[in-house]
Amino acid sequence: MPACLVQGASRGIGLEFCMYLLRGVPNITVIATCRNPGGATDLRALQAKNPSNLHIIPLDVIDESSIKQAANEVKQHNGGGVDLLINCAGILHPSGRGETSLRDVSSQKGTGAFGQHAQNKQTHAAVMANISAKVGSITDNGLGGWYSYRMSKCALNMATKNLSIELGRGRNKVICVSLHPGTVDTELSRPYHKNVPSEKLFSTERSVQYLMDIINGLTMQHTGKFYTWDGKEMLF
Ligand SMILES: NC(=O)c1ccc[n+]([C@@H]2O[C@H](COP(=O)([O-])OP(=O)(O)OC[C@H]3O[C@@H](n4cnc5c(N)ncnc54)[C@H](OP(=O)(O)O)[C@@H]3O)[C@@H](O)[C@H]2O)c1
Known part of the structure; x- marks a missing residue:
């Protein structure tokens, strides 16, 4: 029975991944993580509809x-193994807007965004999809700006590459990729929506469908790479 772990599932793209997986894969176990399960109203409503398939940690x-605690709980739910791990949590910047120039950058704010991706302590997975950004x-x-966000995603991309090497060895290989979801209609991108032509602002449903099409076609040939929503490889 397939098991998937969606990290950062309270809303936006992560929540949509949970909905997609529960809808499309019979008998799936979805482990959804979020900072504050009590406040994750939409995720809890989804769990109420899928009480035996969706677990919130x-x-x-x-x-x-x-x-550490979450990793232990995942082990209890599924013997420590998941077939698909989606690392989705992210912030643009603690202020909600990316820095436009160097004068807006402070090390404290930078560390917050950077830390979002300085982890992958989850258990074994057959596919690890790290939700990155172009x-x-x-x-x-070519534009500069958005120091913290660019740096955090760049670090995440390096984590993808490093993990692909480490987890590409041995018997239980894991395909590790970074994925750019497009510009998606969520809280994170909201301050910039007015500058995006409507056909380029994807719904979460559309973006997740694109990303799952990529994930479903992944083989070890793709590991360590970075793909945009349309399946094109992006250079790091
Ligand atoms: N939207 C876009 O246009 C776009 C474009 C490129 C890439 N992305 C990437 O897509 C991913 C999902 O973003 P989104 O658009 O769905 O944004 P969103 O709706 O703002 O959701 C962000 C998610 O990250 C979680 N999160 C933030 N900090 C966290 C922390 N310290 N620990 C655990 N969870 C944390 C949030 O949980 P809480 O509810 O607890 O805050 C929320 O579930 C991010 O990595 C983002 O960088 C988005």
């Missing part, structure tokens, strides 16, 4: 003890 990705590509950076 608290996890704050910038809190080491919370990561702005995390050094090659593609």
Whole structure:
């Protein structure tokens, strides 16, 4: 029976992944993590509809003890193994807006965003999809700005690459990829929606469908790479 772990599932793209998986895969176990299960109203409503298939575990990705506790709970639910791990949690910046220039950058704010991705303490997975962003590509950076967010996604991309090497060895190989979901209509991107043409602002349903199409076609050939929503490889 397939088991998936969606990390950062309280809302936005992570919540949509949970809905997609529960809808599409019979007998699936979805383990959804979020900072504050009590306040995750939509995720809890989804659990009420899928009481035996959806399990909610608290996890704050910038809190080491919370990561350890969540990893232990995952083991209890599923013997420690998941077939698909989606790392989704992310913030643009603690203020809600990316920095436009160097004068807006402070080390404290930067650390908050950076820390979002400085972890992957989860258990064994057959596919690990790290939800990154195009702005995390050094090659593609023609505009500058958004220091913390770009740096955090760049670090996440390096984690994808490193993990693909480490988890590509041995018998239980794991395919590790970074994925750019497009510009998606969520809280995170809300301050910038007015600058995005409507056809380029994806619903969470549309974005997750694109990303699952990519995930479903992954083989070890793809590990350690970065793909945009349309399946094109992006240079790091
Ligand atoms: N939306 C876009 O256009 C876009 C584009 C490119 C990439 N992305 C990436 O897609 C991913 C999902 O973003 P979204 O658009 O769905 O944003 P969102 O609706 O704002 O959701 C962000 C999620 O991250 C969680 N989160 C934030 N800090 C966390 C922490 N310390 N520990 C655990 N969870 C934490 C939030 O949980 P709480 O409810 O507890 O705050 C929430 O579930 C992010 O990695 C983002 O960078 C989004």
